[in-house]
Amino acid sequence: xxxxxxxxxxxxxxxxxxxxxxxxxxxxxxxxxxxxxxxxxxxxxxxxxxxxxxxxxxxxxxxxxxxxxxxxxxxxxxxxxxxxxxxxxxxxxxxxxxxxxxxxxxxxxxxxxxxxxxxxxxxxxxxxxxxxxxxxxxxxxxxxxxxxxxxxxxxxxxxxxxxxxxxxx
Amino acid sequence: xxxxxxxxxxxxxxxxxxxxxxxxxxxxxxxxxxxxxxxxxxxxxxxxxxxxxxxxxxxxxxxxxxxxxxxxxxxxxxxxxxxxxxxxxxxxxxxxxxxxxxxxxxxxxxxxxxxxxxxxxxxxxxxxxxxxxxxxxxxxxxxxxxxxxxxxxxxxxxxxxxxxxxxxxxxxxxxxxxxxxxxxxxxxxxxxxxxxxxxxxxxxxxxxxxxxxxxxxxxxxxxxxxxxxxxxxxxxxxxxxxxxxxxxxxxxxxxxxxxxxxxxxxxxxxxxxxxxxx
Numbered sequence: 001x002x003x004x005x006x007x008x009x010x011x012x013x014x015x016x017x018x019x020x021x022x023x024x025x026x027x028x029x030x031x032x033x034x035x036x037x038x039x040x041x042x043x044x045x046x047x048x049x050x051x052x053x054x055x056x057x058x059x060x061x062x063x064x065x066x067x068x069x070x071x072x073x074x075x076x077x078x079x080x081x082x083x084x085x086x087x088x089x090x091x092x093x094x095x096x097x098x099x100x101x102x103x104x105x106x107x108x109x110x111x112x113x114x115x116x117x118x119x120x121x122x123x124x125x126x127x128x129x130x131x132x133x134x135x136x137x138x139x140x141x142x143x144x145x146x147x148x149x150x151x152x153x154x155x156x157x158x159x160x161x162x163x164x165x166x167x168x169x
Numbered sequence: 170x171x172x173x174x175x176x177x178x179x180x181x182x183x184x185x186x187x188x189x190x191x192x193x194x195x196x197x198x199x200x201x202x203x204x205x206x207x208x209x210x211x212x213x214x215x216x217x218x219x220x221x222x223x224x225x226x227x228x229x230x231x232x233x234x235x236x237x238x239x240x241x242x243x244x245x246x247x248x249x250x251x252x253x254x255x256x257x258x259x260x261x262x263x264x265x266x267x268x269x270x271x272x273x274x275x276x277x278x279x280x281x282x283x284x285x286x287x288x289x290x291x292x293x294x295x296x297x298x299x300x301x302x303x304x305x306x307x308x309x310x311x312x313x314x315x316x317x318x319x320x321x322x323x324x325x326x327x328x329x330x331x332x333x334x335x336x337x338x339x340x341x342x343x344x345x346x347x348x349x350x351x352x353x354x355x356x357x358x359x360x361x362x363x364x365x366x367x368x369x370x371x372x373x374x375x376x377x378x379x380x381x382x383x384x385x386x387x388x389x390x391x392x393x394x395x396x397x398x399x400x401x402x403x404x405x406x407x408x409x410x411x412x413x414x415x416x417x418x419x420x421x422x423x424x425x426x427x428x429x430x431x432x433x434x435x436x437x438x439x440x441x442x443x444x445x446x447x
Binding site for chain 2: 009012013016017020021024025026028029034037038039042043045046047049050109110125128129131159
């Protein structure tokens with residue numbers, strides 16, 4: 001392997017180790033399933049691997065991968081899923097509990113989010129979790145700012161309704 | 170707690186990540202495939218021409234042969250190995266949606282009129298397998314061919330690739346059991362087709378459709394067995410029979426027993442049985 005390729009791969013490896021957890025959390029919020037989140041992240045990282053030599057210092061890999069994730073057809077991906085049924089053991093679920101969030105609340109937020117139309121869900125995640133501005137969200141999703149605003153207000157209202165007053169957003 | 174904090178907590182956890190080495194290998198393969206894609210187009214075109222010649226030759230001579238040797242249609246540049254490929258000269262014996270076959274040696278037979286535009290070889294690391302992007306009469310399809318246990322060739326396809334890469338298709342199609350330590354149902358009391366019922370990896374149990382998990386004992390504490398990996402013992406029901414599996418996430422030679430076959434009455438006895446065998 002050429003020296004440059006080794007350097008690229010080392011830098012890519014560092015990035016993956018540092019950011020794969022965050023990337024999968026974003027994917028999980030978008031799709032509501034850890035396995036699908038893994039698939040989405042792997043797909044995005046493979047594309048990043050291909051693009052890595054072209055990325056310059058002023059390109060943010062996070063933004064590159066995040067854009068791949070949010071522009072993926074999450075629901076279409078879900079429909080073509082053929083994975084065998086899985087049963088998660090309790091170990092994974094202990095994390096939320098340890099962090100002080102009741103399991104029901106942990107599940108409720110993710111469940112409520114998945115009930116939103118895909119584009120609304122993406123807007124809510126980008127705007128209200130990742131903190132992107134209306135303009136940045138519009139650019140990220142390739143839609144206009146007015147659409148972002150309407151998706152945002154409708155998405156939040158639907159979440160509030162689904163989670164109930166005690167979990168008001 | 171505001172929404173951002175709630176998101177932070179709700180997305181915490183999850184199973185272990187895909188190993189870094191796997192991610193790198195998938196990236197390298199994507200690079201190889203991108204490089205290969207340009208070259209494969211010309212090879213596939215050549216194969217289509219040869220297939221046509223084979224068909225015409227057979228018709229002209231009246232030969233009663235199922236297949237005719239042709240140029241390697243699914244060859245890809247090094248380091249991907251070249252497979253021997255033949256093109257069928259007749260549609261007889263081909264199922265409606267069957268466009269390609271593979272034998273135990275990995276030789277490929279393409280259905281008449283099928284051309285290959287891309288290939289992923291191997292499609293499943295460590296397995297005799299290939300995924301093909303094929304076209305026939307203007308229709309496009311992905312095909313995955315995998316040599317399973319016992320010489321069984323599994324074949325699956327997707328009519329509408331739908332923007333997926335060939336690699337993603339292969340990942341979607343392949344049973345996760347192929348990469349997992351699995352417990353096998355041996356097909357009754359003697360030898361039979363291996364049927365994986367339950368596998369364990371990254372803190373999760375994988376079951377085939379029709380399997381019901383009755384109960385699970387995590388980390389069953391079997392001294393000196395699979396010490397560096399997560400383990401679980403599980404009781405499952407499948408086709409009205411009970412099976413016990415003791416599984417480790419590493420290559421720990423998982424144990425699989427059945428009351429009906431092995432005379433082991435409970436999950437605890439299955440664990441004790443393995444414990445005494447260590």
